[in-house]
Amino acid sequence: MPKKIIVIGANHAGTAALNTILDNYKDVDVTAFDANSNISFLGCGMALWIGGQISGPDGLFYSSKEILEGKGAKIYMETSVNSVDFDSKVVYTKDAAGKDCEYPYDKLILATGSTPVGPQLPGMSLENVQFVKLYQNAAEVIEKLGDTSIKKVAVVGAGYIGVELAEAFQRNGREVTLIDCADTCLSAYYDDMFCKRMEKQLSDHGIHLAFEEKVERLEGNEKVEKVVTDKHTYDADMVIFCVGFRPNTKLGNGQLKQFHNNGAYLTDLMQQTSRPDVYAVGDCATVYNNAIEDTDYIALATNAVRSGIIAAHNACGTELKSPGVQGSNGISIWGLNMVSTGLSLERAKKLGFDAAATDYEDWQKAGFMEKDNYKVVIRIVYDKKTRRILGAQLCSDYDISMAIHLFSMAIQEKVTIDKLKLFDLFFLPHFNQPYNYITMAALNAE
Ligand SMILES: Cc1cc2nc3c(=O)[nH]c(=O)nc-3n(C[C@H](O)[C@H](O)[C@H](O)COP(=O)(O)OP(=O)(O)OC[C@H]3O[C@@H](n4cnc5c(N)ncnc54)[C@H](O)[C@@H]3O)c2cc1C
Numbered sequence: 001m002p003k004k005i006i007v008i009g010a011n012h013a014g015t016a017a018l019n020t021i022l023d024n025y026k027d028v029d030v031t032a033f034d035a036n037s038n039i040s041f042l043g044c045g046m047a048l049w050i051g052g053q054i055s056g057p058d059g060l061f062y063s064s065k066e067i068l069e070g071k072g073a074k075i076y077m078e079t080s081v082n083s084v085d086f087d088s089k090v091v092y093t094k095d096a097a098g099k100d101c102e103y104p105y106d107k108l109i110l111a112t113g114s115t116p117v118g119p120q121l122p123g124m125s126l127e128n129v130q131f132v133k134l135y136q137n138a139a140e141v142i143e144k145l146g147d148t149s150i151k152k153v154a155v156v157g158a159g160y161i162g163v164e165l166a167e168a169f170q171r172n173g174r175e176v177t178l179i180d181c182a183d184t185c186l187s188a189y190y191d192d193m194f195c196k197r198m199e200k201q202l203s204d205h206g207i208h209l210a211f212e213e214k215v216e217r218l219e220g221n222e223k224v225e226k227v228v229t230d231k232h233t234y235d236a237d238m239v240i241f242c243v244g245f246r247p248n249t250k251l252g253n254g255q256l257k258q259f260h261n262n263g264a265y266l267t268d269l270m271q272q273t274s275r276p277d278v279y280a281v282g283d284c285a286t287v288y289n290n291a292i293e294d295t296d297y298i299a300l301a302t303n304a305v306r307s308g309i310i311a312a313h314n315a316c317g318t319e320l321k322s323p324g325v326q327g328s329n330g331i332s333i334w335g336l337n338m339v340s341t342g343l344s345l346e347r348a349k350k351l352g353f354d355a356a357a358t359d360y361e362d363w364q365k366a367g368f369m370e371k372d373n374y375k376v377v378i379r380i381v382y383d384k385k386t387r388r389i390l391g392a393q394l395c396s397d398y399d400i401s402m403a404i405h406l407f408s409m410a411i412q413e414k415v416t417i418d419k420l421k422l423f424d425l426f427f428l429p430h431f432n433q434p435y436n437y438i439t440m441a442a443l444n445a446e
């Protein structure tokens with residue numbers, strides 16, 4: 001059992017590791033450092049707050065320095081770890097007062113997360129050009145939206161955050177232009193037939209879509225006034241950049257093995273890095289993706305929490321292997337719900353799978369149910385050679401979120417599309433149909 005564990009970063013991944021250690025290994029002396037003044041902010045709440053769907057940020061935190069210290073941890077907030085000597089196993093910190101300290105460790109858990117990608121464009125330093133990551137970012141946007149002269153908002157990036165923020169600013173009474181260099185929204189997670197449904201939902205609610213456009217510069221005097229792309233110029237009183245995140249690996253760059261795609265710390269199924277006493281979790285680390293049966297980078301709070309738990313047990317001497325992940329995710333925009341897990345057909349083919357998809361659309365419940373019935377569209381992606389299910393996507397006004405968990409487990413357990421055809425799914429007209437869309441999609445697979 002190690003005596004001293006240090007955790008660098010105490011947000012979702014770090015907090016999960018800390019709680020696991022504090023709840024299960026009472027003899028371990030655990031210390032955490034976080035450069036921020038708050039921890040556990042649920043970023044997903046930002047759009048809900050801006051859009052007025054929640055009244056404020058209080059419920060968006062589930063942990064704190066006080067809670068963790070109450071369980072026995074030593075927590076240093078507003079304290080940056082500036083370097084780590086991985087050979088002599090010492091971390092070097094600087095606190096808010098500028099005081100330098102050093103702390104030895106037996107085991108180290110890196111939970112340093114990710115930072116927003118910030119394109120280097122002319123005009124980025126103009127006022128009202130915003131990034132979204134921290135609670136402070138959200139609070140600043142909310143405060144600025146008190147200025148009614150901010151009428152037009154340009155959101156750059158139509159991934160999860162961009163689409164959610166587009167809805168939020170429109171709900172907040174602003175005119176919204178959603179810009180992306182890709183030819184549609186959510187292209188990293190869904191196939192075109194689903195992206196087009198989301199596109200229609202956005203434009204039906206007044207969002208101006210500007211896809212296949214590359215932002216070249218921002219223009220204005222002190223405040224931003226225009227966004228200039230390679231195709232058009234858009235008036236904008238505020239510009240929000242949500243063009244992805246990159247892993248924050250400053251501390252281990254060049255000293256720990258890194259993922260060729262984006263430099264995230266390479267980890268094994270125990271979240272161990274190339275140095276046995278050093279673990280990496282959450283957005284700064286890789287995960288094992290069961291859909292591709294290989295190492296991948298999937299920045300999600302869900303992966304941050306699970307990897308934090310896994311690293312904590314292994315750092316404390318209990319071997320625990322990750323079952324791998326599938327990158328399950330979901331989004332709900334003005335009540336249009338979309339969920340996906342594993343690979344889209346497009347990504348599966350790009351990765352070289354002999355992939356096929358079986359699609360189906362039907363009512364959620366039996367046709368004789370006279371109200372609260374909704375159409376559901378499903379796509380199941382599978383490998384024609386191995387018959388293994390590689391991914392699934394669903395879309396509906398109905399809450400289809402539970403269905404994606406079935407496919408997440410199917411990918412993890414390498415279930416084939418043929419095994420799914422006659423899989424036992426209950427029928428009750430209040431909930432579904434005897435020949436439900438999961439069964440029908442599987443039965444129709446070639
Ligand atoms: C707007 C938004 C909405 C999102 N919505 C969802 C969602 O709905 N579902 C979902 O699954 N995921 C969502 N995510 C992604 C999710 O928030 C991230 O995957 C998650 O925050 C990763 O947690 P983490 O602890 O690994 O990293 P981070 O949250 O980035 O935290 C890293 C921490 O490390 C600290 N740190 C870094 N370097 C140092 C250092 N040298 N010294 C001291 N401290 C340091 C930072 O201060 C920070 O507190 C969203 C993200 C955003 C931005």
Ligand SMILES: NC(=O)c1ccc[n+]([C@@H]2O[C@H](COP(=O)([O-])OP(=O)(O)OC[C@H]3O[C@@H](n4cnc5c(N)ncnc54)[C@H](O)[C@@H]3O)[C@@H](O)[C@H]2O)c1
Pocket residue numbers: 044119156157158159160161162179180181182185186187188213214215242243244245298299300329330331
């Ligand atoms: N509901 C959820 O599960 C949820 C919600 C929010 C965020 N997240 C996670 O948080 C992370 C960050 O989300 P995100 O939306 O910032 O990233 P993302 O990768 O989902 O989307 C980034 C988007 O920006 C576009 N883009 C990239 N560079 C551009 C440029 N120069 N100009 C215009 N467009 C550009 C990309 O085409 C992409 O559509 C992701 O890992 C995401 O999965 C998840």
